[in-house]
Amino acid sequence: MRITVAGWGNVGRTLGNAWRRAGHEVSIATREPESDRAAGWRADDWVVGRLVDLAVDADAVVLAMPGSAMVESVTGAGEALAGRLVIDTTNHLGQDGTLHRLGELTAVLPQARIVRAFTTMAWENFENPTLDGRRLDQYYVADPGEDAAIAGLIRDIGLTPVHLGGLADVEALDAITKVWFHLVWRLGYPRRTALTIAGTPPG
Numbered sequence: 001m002r003i004t005v006a007g008w009g010n011v012g013r014t015l016g017n018a019w020r021r022a023g024h025e026v027s028i029a030t031r032e033p034e035s036d037r038a039a040g041w042r043a044d045d046w047v048v049g050r051l052v053d054l055a056v057d058a059d060a061v062v063l064a065m066p067g068s069a070m071v072e073s074v075t076g077a078g079e080a081l082a083g084r085l086v087i088d089t090t091n092h093l094g095q096d097g098t099l100h101r102l103g104e105l106t107a108v109l110p111q112a113r114i115v116r117a118f119t120t121m122a123w124e125n126f127e128n129p130t131l132d133g134r135r136l137d138q139y140y141v142a143d144p145g146e147d148a149a150i151a152g153l154i155r156d157i158g159l160t161p162v163h164l165g166g167l168a169d170v171e172a173l174d175a176i177t178k179v180w181f182h183l184v185w186r187l188g189y190p191r192r193t194a195l196t197i198a199g200t201p202p203g
């Protein structure tokens, strides 16, 4: 799959490297494609460019920038992202307690195939997807038709995909993230803490 990662921070870089190792063609979208940083990525054999230029050739686009900047980052890119699988990994740590901005995102990208994943635990678990000898669960929401593609990409990271429903079920997904924030930020659990479901899923 051709995957463009927008935001080469801890999340984007970790996912991008893992997908490249798994055989995907990964490119880096940055706001500053002429920077020294971008030159360094090119020297390491990465394709680097602006999101609107790279997305037209991508099958999937990963949004891995600060949640506060995410909607603005893709505003105007609706045409380039039309028909692409858009993976929203961002958490918006604003005042209103809502972690996602799916309403605004679907409004600016009306033709994109938006899913939400990689939001419920720390990037360290994307690098080391097993803990205490078990493969960790990666929860996600995706509407019918997009499930197989995102589940495959989650497996390629080494995590077990757990489908929590469509985009309308996003609050169930973000509730898991809120429990993680509580455990780690408030109670002091280690960052690699991850939530698992015991029992057999339906079907």
Ligand SMILES: NC(=O)c1ccc[n+]([C@@H]2O[C@H](COP(=O)([O-])OP(=O)(O)OC[C@H]3O[C@@H](n4cnc5c(N)ncnc54)[C@H](OP(=O)(O)O)[C@@H]3O)[C@@H](O)[C@H]2O)c1
Residues within 6 Å of the ligand: 006, 007, 008, 009, 010, 011, 012, 029, 030, 031, 032, 063, 064, 065, 066, 067, 068, 069, 070, 073, 089, 090, 091, 092, 118, 119, 120, 121, 122, 123, 124
């Ligand atoms: N850190 C975690 O463990 C974790 C886990 C799950 C989800 N998340 C979520 O994943 C997202 C990425 O987090 P991160 O810690 O990897 O990276 P980050 O430090 O939030 O940012 C990553 C990249 O986003 C771009 N960026 C920064 N400010 C921007 C702005 N104002 N507008 C557009 N792009 C901007 C920058 O790339 P360029 O300068 O190259 O454009 C930057 O390198 C966040 O939304 C976070 O909530 C984080």
